[in-house]
Amino acid sequence: MGTKTYNPYENMVAVLEQAAEKLGLKPDEYETLKYPERELIVSIPVRMDDGTLKVFEGYRVQHNSARGPYKGGIRYHQNANQDEVKALAAWMSFKCAVVNIPYGGAKGGIKVDPTKLSRDELIRLTRRYTTRILPLIGPDQDIPAPDVNTNGEVMGWIMDTYSMFKGHSVPGVVTGKPVEIGGSIGRAEATGRGVTIIAEKCLEDLGMEPQEQTYAVQGMGNVGGTAAKILYEEGKRVIAVSDWSGGVMKREGLDIPDILAFLSDRSKALKDYEKEGTEHISNEELLTCKCDVLIPAALENQITEKNAAQIQARVIVEAANGPTAIEADHILAERKITVIPDILANAGGVVVSYFEWVQNIQSMAWELDEVNQMLKKVMLKAYHDVSNMSKEKSSTMRMGAYMVAINRITTAGRQRGGPISMA
Numbered sequence: 001m002g003t004k005t006y007n008p009y010e011n012m013v014a015v016l017e018q019a020a021e022k023l024g025l026k027p028d029e030y031e032t033l034k035y036p037e038r039e040l041i042v043s044i045p046v047r048m049d050d051g052t053l054k055v056f057e058g059y060r061v062q063h064n065s066a067r068g069p070y071k072g073g074i075r076y077h078q079n080a081n082q083d084e085v086k087a088l089a090a091w092m093s094f095k096c097a098v099v100n101i102p103y104g105g106a107k108g109g110i111k112v113d114p115t116k117l118s119r120d121e122l123i124r125l126t127r128r129y130t131t132r133i134l135p136l137i138g139p140d141q142d143i144p145a146p147d148v149n150t151n152g153e154v155m156g157w158i159m160d161t162y163s164m165f166k167g168h169s170v171p172g173v174v175t176g177k178p179v180e181i182g183g184s185i186g187r188a189e190a191t192g193r194g195v196t197i198i199a200e201k202c203l204e205d206l207g208m209e210p211q212e213q214t215y216a217v218q219g220m221g222n223v224g225g226t227a228a229k230i231l232y233e234e235g236k237r238v239i240a241v242s243d244w245s246g247g248v249m250k251r252e253g254l255d256i257p258d259i260l261a262f263l264s265d266r267s268k269a270l271k272d273y274e275k276e277g278t279e280h281i282s283n284e285e286l287l288t289c290k291c292d293v294l295i296p297a298a299l300e301n302q303i304t305e306k307n308a309a310q311i312q313a314r315v316i317v318e319a320a321n322g323p324t325a326i327e328a329d330h331i332l333a334e335r336k337i338t339v340i341p342d343i344l345a346n347a348g349g350v351v352v353s354y355f356e357w358v359q360n361i362q363s364m365a366w367e368l369d370e371v372n373q374m375l376k377k378v379m380l381k382a383y384h385d386v387s388n389m390s391k392e393k394s395s396t397m398r399m400g401a402y403m404v405a406i407n408r409i410t411t412a413g414r415q416r417g418g419p420i421s422m423a
Ligand SMILES: NC(=O)C1=CN([C@@H]2O[C@H](COP(=O)(O)OP(=O)(O)OC[C@H]3O[C@@H](n4cnc5c(N)ncnc54)[C@H](O)[C@@H]3O)[C@@H](O)[C@H]2O)C=CC1
Pocket: 146, 147, 148, 149, 150, 191, 218, 219, 220, 221, 222, 223, 224, 242, 243, 244, 245, 283, 297, 298, 299, 300, 319, 320, 321, 322, 346, 347, 349, 350
């Protein structure tokens, strides 16, 4: 029997189907939610520094707009593909509904290994991609943001390109921008911060003292790096972290600021990090290491039917989008491992993106305390809603989150008399 190849879109549909069934959703509504409303594939010709021309493939997928403008990040990765972006776009619709912010869901991506491009090549790639997706985006239409291998600087280039075409500055076309050009203070840390807020709340609910637990984090980028840093600053024991090259472990607790300082040199990777008492482990070993809380914060399909039975953590907080394959979900549920799903756990980023967009519309700049307090309030309310739904329906937190999201999206669709209520 051959091994089934993982397809993130099929995984998303399978989870959606389970939740729809549990909720008794009308077939019409389920069918409507399965498919994106709009998909765009673009070619992006880029003049490379050596004078040659390379053509890259890019995507923007808009999944659902029943609750508001489309919203979601842009990813640069060598394995980015249409089905991945389709899944990520749907997860954005569900995520925005779970935290109850007035957006639909979208996602974008370019199939490119950005580490192989110079800064000038990356600027040209980003500007050309922006012109290609320009008819679809805008502050009232679809608002991109950072995701894997993109950041505030890339958002600044997108905003500039869009503004050049409009003939005036349009800060609200993207979120996650540098603060100096209309970004929100606190957005860069918001996803990681939201993950720690949710992790703490979940541990308290389970009667586990957050301060006494050990934490392992896969991925040391924007999300994983920030989550690890906040946990460390709160005095919690982060015993293992990793990046694309592998991981490091120290049972007494890693020196996270030292690791982040080491990784701030972009040419460095964790495989080269040396410190007394710190041992090297593989990503697979990180996922199955003895810890209380596992935080996957890298890519999809990390927890699979192959390793789910070996996971030793009691709680998994999904900081990445789609880190757990559906087959693994069943194994984890049987083993009574609590999984806080991505569409709740990593929603802090889009919540502060929403705050940024609101600030742009009002030409205001909030204080950091205000942003962080509002973020905490929204995340805890969402946790509460999901937890209540999962108790009411005797289901996992993932099913609870999907049911909250589906209810809100389909209600909006029905109230609009729109395409989601064809019956
Ligand atoms: N940036 C944001 O605000 C948000 C990001 N996310 C999700 O969080 C995850 C991480 O995103 P970012 O931190 O923004 O990306 P990033 O590009 O800043 O960092 C990605 C990290 O993952 C590591 N990595 C890459 N491939 C890996 C592999 N095969 N095994 C282990 N580690 C690997 C990289 O070395 C890096 O440390 C993604 O799933 C993303 O969709 C979710 C919500 C918001």
